[in-house]
Amino acid sequence: MRLEAEIYQALGECASIPGLINWNPLTYCLTLEYLEHGNLREYVRSNSEALTPSLRHKLAGQAAAGLRVLHNAHIIHCDISPRNFLLDHELNLKISDFAGSSLRGSLASAYANTRYRHPKYKWDDPPHYQDDIFGLGSLIYFIMTKQYPYEEVPSDEVEAKYGSSQFPVSAASHAALLFNSVGTRK
Template identity: 30%
Template sequence: MEYELASMYNLLERILDGNEEPSNLPLSLLKAITDTFSDNQLIGAGGFAKVYKGAFRNRMVAVKRLRSFPIDEKCFNKEIHCLMRSKHKNIVRFLGYCADTQGKILIHDGKLIMAGMEERLLCFEYLQKGSLSLHITDASQGLEWRKRYQIIKGICQGLHYLHKENIVHLDLKPQNILLDCNMEPKIADFGLSRCFNENQSREISTKLIGTLGYCAPELLGGEITKKSDIYSLGITIMEILIGERHSTVEC
């Protein structure tokens, strides 16, 4: 067992060092480095996932665990596809994924039944400063203008790279921008993203996509273009500059 765990640590270490591409990571590895998804390792939570800090050999990663109600496999696969394509200093570094189904005994109508519990997880580099949203409001007042400019420039560079790769993020906001120890921003959370074909400039969706206050008005009609991200970028820049959340715009 120790030999297997050491072998899995070696794999993750090689990916972190850039000697191997992101790959399918065993569920047992992700459980081991997060202390079986302990609350003590929890660093973030949203409506669709929880994020845990994973630690091994004095190194750290972030593990995003999707909630176990019916998984949208199409969205999960899209997110992996976008992440595998994205390699830039201002995009959060993707390390691997896990798609596993575990048998679990449950009581239903007074009887014991065996149910399949789906596990879908993503693994990323760990970024010490957390999300940009933590540094907007009072904390933002302590940021020098030079630092704010650096953060804005980094976000713009990351988004420019995504659009060159025909990736539309669709949920750009301070909560989805992470900061490293040097306050270098990295765009994260590609759960709603779209990867366009080479000659594609728009897409029509029947669902409302994005976060109220950050999504572009045209998304109400279901029209998805790269301009949607530019609108979200503008709101984010405004928040960085004024040091507080702007919440009057709704999509």
């Protein structure tokens, strides 16, 4: 919790992350703004009819913007997934859950699950920004298709597919749409 609080404090007020209301280092209590639409995974699964192409495009762009904010602050999230993105009352997406993240090169204590983990990820290596970028691509796939990449495939088979550069067909086209809309990274 201490690392998570330090990250929220380092980022300050930012549209891409939940607002920090209070951190009590004695009780390890972190209080964040309430985001009434919950996490992206549950929202997508419960409200698929509300996910218009325009809203999906907005969410994908906001996910990329949030990751850019983290990376510019030398933070590697290390656990990109739909459960770690929250939605506010206007359906704006905010990245959260930094407890396992890497701050300025620190060791991470979390890692992404199979469908969001870079195929060349090595457990003993320090985290890399590319790991988060790969997770972002899988997140965009989820936003656009409402399914995890290879959702019906066992995890070990997903690892084998990723390891041989076999990715879901539509993921590349969705990522291309996103990156054409948000521009190049500075």
